[in-house]
Amino acid sequence: MNATPLRGALLAALACTLVGASFTANSVLGDYPYAGGQALRYGLAALLLLPLLHSRDGSHPALLRTLTGRQWARLATLAAIGMVGFNLAVLAAERSAEPAVPGVFVGCAPIVVGVLVPLLDGRRPSPAVLYAAGLVAAGAFTVQGWGRADLAGIVFSAGALAGEVGFAVLAVPVLRPLGPKLLSATVCAVAAVESVLLGVLLDGHGFLRMPTGQETLVLVWQAAVVTVIGFVCWYSGMRQIGAERATLFSGLIPVSAAITAPLVGTGTYGVGQGAGSLLVGVGVALGSGVLRRRPVPVPGSATREGVASRGTA
Template identity: 40%
Template sequence: MTISKGTAVGFCVLGMTLVGSSVAVSQLLLDYPTLTAQAIRYTAAAAMLFLIAHRFPRLGGSTPGVRPTVRELGILLVVAATGMAGFNACIMLALHHDTEPAVVGTIIGAAPLGLALLGPLVGPLVAGGRARPSTRIVAAAAVVVAGTVLVEGTGRATTVGVLGAAGALVGEILFSLLAAIVLPRLGAVRVAAYSCALAVPLLLLGALVAGEPAAWRLPTATETGALAYLAVLMTVVAFVFWFIGLERLGVARAGILVGLMPVATLTTAAVMAMAVPGIGPALGVLTVAAGLAFGLTGKTDKPAAAGAAGQSASGSRGGKDGAAAAGQERSASLTASA
């Protein structure tokens, strides 16, 4: 499936907006067994994604009937373990240890810079050749990160909470980097479907180790609604749109759009609280917008001569990317998200 750069940007924006808006929704699940809730969410999402892949086999750029190889399954397993199960576990660890969502969001907000620096390394794995980070993209990512800090601000944090947020940041970055390797052949829908399915047993195992079975119960009506939102919009819709857009834009360029997550989180929180954001967050939104405009327009640095092929996979056609849930599942972060 060939889409324009503008459409790809729109897909990524929608994906990150959904991920960012899910923070408030995820907080409705703080009283429900954490890992169990995520296992339910990913089970439902995987079922829907496999159904979509069966009914619309070419959706998301995949080839009908394609199956992941053993190597690809290994990569997808790491995506599920780090960018999904691990990401959510780290987020909830931070939130449960007296660390404010703003602090978690600020730390995860560094994901665009990490993707800008590491994204070009994915190109050679997909198409061969060499590539180096674009100065323009790295600078734009730094501006977006600065805007994220203004948007999220600072707040109360503990050592365990900060470590949990840092773990979520690593998971967010790996979510996109690793997904980029398998997206060209498997397509967005299948990558999302297999990742969700592989995350379920990991989460259930984690729930057993954490002693959650003793607290298992049916979710309340509010919790059921939150789980449905996370499964349908935050996972199925956001993941597929994010993967499609990232394959077209490349990890480094699309990665800066992860900076939209805290903006979406701020907007959602303001709407739910019926309160106007302060001057700092408002300036942060403008800063993020400026960074995105700078990074998504104009020419980027040329890769090393031998690396044209690498850039083409990591930039234009698809070094791709992923996931980060948010693959910053990715600020979606703050949630129990992607």
Template identity: 35%
Template sequence: MTRFSSPAVAGALACSAGMTVVGASIAFGPLLADYPVLAGQAWRYLLAGLVLLAVMRVRRVRLPRFRPGQLGRLVLLAGTGLAAFNWLLIEGTQRSDPAFLAAVLGATPLVLALAGPLLDGGRIRGRTVAGSTIVVAGILIVQGATTAPLGALPYAVGFLLCEAAFTLLAVPLLKEFSPLQVSTAVCLVAVPLLAALAAVEPGADLVAPTASEAATLAFLAVCTTAVAFLLWYGGVVRLGADRAGLFAGIMPVSGMVVGVIAGTSVWTPAGLAGSLLCGAGIALGLRRPPAPARVPEPAVAETV
């Protein structure tokens, strides 16, 4: 019988909800197809940071003063997990099929299962690694195995590492600050980094978004960024980076389900099989090992 402690249940629910929101938001991507990508991301994180600042004000939580080392980690987190991630996404899709990048990104659970405990000074959990491997297989089935030119591989690998860095670099910060404080800070730090990249993006003029683009950016800022970041980092605090990574398998499944509902995707037997495989991998990775059986103490014979 699988046993979950209350923090584990809360962490699983938080990670599930966060990845569901992120996966569902994929359907909104085409609405920003004509808007400069990096500029749009800068607006997105600025809006998300302002929303999170408002939440902090309501909850009477202060934005902490980070020590130099913590600030450096925060800049590295924003630079890799947000700014470089988006830049590599643009450059990578110009050199390969987006499905190839998505397939490589599917290895995130396995990277977190191995790197998470090592960077945190813990022990690698065999069940988590096994479950992550199954989740990766499920993601590959859902996304579809694709090939790409050799020149696209560095972008895909960098894309994967930046995705993992978003979680791994946050772990030490989450030990000292709340998910709300970390989420707010990383969004605000990412804004000037993305704005600088947007300034040198070829053909990216400063243009005002249309009504639909503004609505999409607002949705991405509030739901896919502010809410999803809080849920994800809250789950990482409760589960650890390795077990939280299992829930990355929910993102492509959620995206596919929303696509089917919206009529932009078709439900296939392979998609169903991959979804079930992701679920099985998550269940295995979260399953706690059975408690060792107690050995009864030998009875002591009474002497008369």
């Protein structure tokens, strides 16, 4: 077993597990203004990431001066689609569809990324990754099942899928020059600004209010743990094993949500969830490369805009 794939896999797994657990905590923020909550979460996360930027992996704020206008546009799009847009799509979908519906759509992200990233890089999709992505998607569906949904719920669920895909795909060309920490800090700052603008546009000055004690705890946990730790782990893992293999671990999001839901009385974990979790685990293990004895090359690492494996997070 090669150390680099294993380390990258563990980082991606931790990130997706944290995201899945955050879905359970989101129920506490049901009455809090959406845009205001996003602004607080990502703004606090950006501030918490600042002390981590002067490090050996090259995550130095001065690197931002070297970015082109096209790269800044990509970062803004990443924040808008993969962060603010993703969360908005999930929230909107759950207004007319059961939570399982957007979850099933998001569970298909490994298949889309497994096809899209190689094509954008001028390569053929890896059959092994696509087979593994199919297992992960089937496992995610088994964990969550399929719930009630109307046309609006399906459309917004498809938007959530686009956000999950964009969070990985749009980051590929800027991950190499910035590194996981600076990339995370930058997109969090951009997402905070975008959330403020969205809040003012939709809700005026009422987009922000003082959170309750429970809401404060959830917002701080989402910012400090899910965003700071989760984002850095995600992009560190993606840099080591590539976007295609890292996205396989998004199948752990519904698994983590299903495991943590009984802890707060919002769901149960039974035979179906156990079987789905097993499918996800098999797909992740087969597709991520952690079971291979020889090192697994990172797809696109030799290209100028590919994912680079250079050091730790």
